Amino acid sequence: MSDLPFHITSLAIEEIKNIMLNKGIPRKYGLRIGIRGGGCGASFLIGFDKQKESDETYYLQDIPIYVDKKHLMYVVGISIDFEETQEGRGFTFERRKD
Numbered sequence: 001m002s003d004l005p006f007h008i009t010s011l012a013i014e015e016i017k018n019i020m021l022n023k024g025i026p027r028k029y030g031l032r033i034g035i036r037g038g039g040c041g042a043s044f045l046i047g048f049d050k051q052k053e054s055d056e057t058y059y060l061q062d063i064p065i066y067v068d069k070k071h072l073m074y075v076v077g078i079s080i081d082f083e084e085t086q087e088g089r090g091f092t093f094e095r096r097k098d
Contacts, residue, residue: 003058004058004060004065005072005075005076005077006033006075006076006077006078006079006080007078007079007080008060008079008080009079009080009081009082011081011082011083012080012081012082012091013060013061013063014082015082015091016031016063017061017063019048020048020063025048028050029048029049029050030048030049030050030051030057030063030064030065030066031046031047031048031063031064031065031066032045032046032047032048032049032065032066032067033045033046033065033066033067033071033075033080034067034068034071034074034075035071035074035075042074044074044075044078044093046080046091049066051064051066052066052068054068054069054070055067055068055069056068056069056072077095078093078094078095079093079094079095080092080093081094
């Protein structure tokens with residue numbers, strides 16, 4: 001439960017809270033961040049899930065955030081944002097260049 005190894009923008013936090021409040025996400029669920037697939041086909045994932053034994057747990061504005069320890073090295077340094085465009089709306093992931 002230390003500092004976040006990734007960044008979540010205020011717009012993304014606002015949307016996460018909105019989803020949790022308005023989409024019936026159970027209170028015992030938190031935000032899950034990770035990857036799916038592998039090699040060249042890997043992509044980031046974001047969703048809501050129960051905490052698992054293999055998770056690192058973080059908190060941001062009272063939102064529990066779960067990252068499987070196996071996924072942690074892949075999400076370190078990413079920035080998660082939310083955007084609405086003519087093509088649609090959704091969360092975006094970008095590798096930070098600090």
